[in-house]
Amino acid sequence: MASLVVTVLAGVCFGLALAAPPGPMNAIIAEESVVRGWAAGFRAGLGAMVADVIFFALTLAGIAAVIDRVSGVRPALYLAGGCLMLYFAIGAINEARTATSFTDAGRAAASGFRKTFVLSLTNPYQIGFWLTVGVGLLEPGTLDVLAHAPAVGQALEGTLVVQTGSPALLVGFFGGVACWIVAYPAALVAAGRRVDAFAPAVAVLSAVVLVGFGLLFLVMGALRIV
Template sequence: MTAVFFTGLAIGLALIVPIGAQNVFVFGQGVSLGMPRALWAVAGAGLCDTLLIVLGATGASALLDSVPGLRPAMLAAGALFLAYLGVRSLLTRPTELDGEDGDWSPARTLRRTAAVSLLNPHAVLDTVGVLGAAIAAQSAGTRAAFAAGAVSASWGWFLLLAGAAAAMRRLMTPGRRVWFDRASGVILLVFAVWLGWEFVHAVA
């Protein structure tokens, strides 16, 4: 069972660690909010991934493939939301950072993290499809251990990411924070364009 758990952990990390909108967002929350506030972003991302992994394990990947128009709708929604976050980050000014803490709330952080996690069709399809298929391929007695490994990979990675970002926060002057936000905005816009391009091809 231990070997199965670590196999699930390794596959989960292989899918989650590569740079993506979810990672950029969680890291940004660590820089912007520090600990323990960034833990709400970790919780949001971890809960969303856990939900998607469980759905994949119960066969939801077949549902995603069978609903007409679902994938284009996910691509369009994801592109629009990431474009909104990207433009918002690009327009960040030093004076806005001073009042950032006043706009913070656990519910707001959870909502935005859930949107980034669930409106990204690649993350959904990878988590539900790839991990779901991998869990289903295990014997009935080892599926729970494999799924637990995949879920642990998600929570552990996001916690590490937010912690590293919070540690960097001490080195961030307002000027550096602005440029960090703008760099994050560029990355998010790249993902938005990518999703938009796939949407065009999906409906063509």
């Protein structure tokens, strides 16, 4: 029972490690949350999560690895993802101009789900995660998490052993992602209700992040073609 709990908690940590770092997905979630409210932010997070479910199924079927070996796919993904990020950045800039304060009503229905879903499907980093860490999570076996820690690895060997390839690990993983897409928009909404200037500021920051990652992806795609 203890081993099962440890495996689930490890899965939650893996899920949060994928979902939480700053990047284009969280920029879109932030923009949707502070401009349109928690539900819109949650839908945006759900779009990225659904893409992860698709990548999970493709990895399980072994298709993702085949796609990764096809010449030209990676550069095309970088270029497509870069163009999408720059396009979404324009929308974020427009939001920054019109969002004078936080509101969760009175605006058109958000397309955050579609934005993050399409962007996730063209995100080489997300695909790379499932081709590396994702494969490791799916293959049956054990993972001694602390055994390779610097200096203290030998002393901690066997302390935290996770069962890979188990349903408990996968449930924990997607549970961790779900926790993030619920809590992150809620935290932003709570802050936005207290500070009227929060919404346009977050929209501007989202646009900056999207432009930065968009240009980076375009450069990386061009370099891979050359």
